[in-house]
Amino acid sequence: MERTLIILKPDAVQRGLVGELIARFERRGLKISALKLLSVSPELARRHYAEHEGKPFFDGLIAYIISSPVVVMAADGPGAIGVVRNTVGSTRPAEATPGSIRADFGLMVGRNLVHASDSPESAARELALWFAAGDFAEYVRAIDTWILE
Ligand code: IDP
Ligand code: MG
Numbered sequence: 001m002e003r004t005l006i007i008l009k010p011d012a013v014q015r016g017l018v019g020e021l022i023a024r025f026e027r028r029g030l031k032i033s034a035l036k037l038l039s040v041s042p043e044l045a046r047r048h049y050a051e052h053e054g055k056p057f058f059d060g061l062i063a064y065i066i067s068s069p070v071v072v073m074a075a076d077g078p079g080a081i082g083v084v085r086n087t088v089g090s091t092r093p094a095e096a097t098p099g100s101i102r103a104d105f106g107l108m109v110g111r112n113l114v115h116a117s118d119s120p121e122s123a124a125r126e127l128a129l130w131f132a133a134g135d136f137a138e139y140v141r142a143i144d145t146w147i148l149e
Pocket of ligand 1: 057091110112
């Protein structure tokens with residue numbers, strides 16, 4: 001079972017899409033193991049996006065992420081990291097596959113609604129950045145036998 005980090009970015013919160021976007025991950029069968037809404041500090045935003053430091057869009061990206069609260073969640077499931085990336089869609093909404101979140105709700109790369117970890121290493125680093133060990137709930141869902149073979 002894998003665990004990945006999902007962030008519903010400020011545009012998702014401001015547009016009232018939090019419930020709809022979480023529902024997509026739930027319907028896929030993923031299990032929420034942690035969830036919170038918070039205002040992001042510039043320090044946390046810079047650490048989260050450290051790999052992009054120095055790129056032309058970096059300052060705009062940080063301004064975007066701290067502009068309004070975000071919803072951060074951990075999602076568990078077999079292959080969760082890749083499954084969530086596919087559910088979210090390509091970085092540029094204009095190039096994303098219809099049916100993915102970024103295609104269905106977005107137009108521009110600087111307002112692409114959702115962040116999702118892109119590898120096991122990123123997931124481990126990002127989960128530790130946004131959550132403390134005690135924030136994760138370990139539980140069984142009665143419906144799991146109908147989702148997991
Ligand atoms: P990802 O979110 O699909 O993993 P990354 O390449 O890691 O995409 O970029 C991180 C975030 O930086 C993107 O989701 C987007 O919000 C922003 N971003 C990436 N490229 C651009 C750009 O060319 N212009 C503006 N923002 C960008
Ligand atoms: Mg990325």
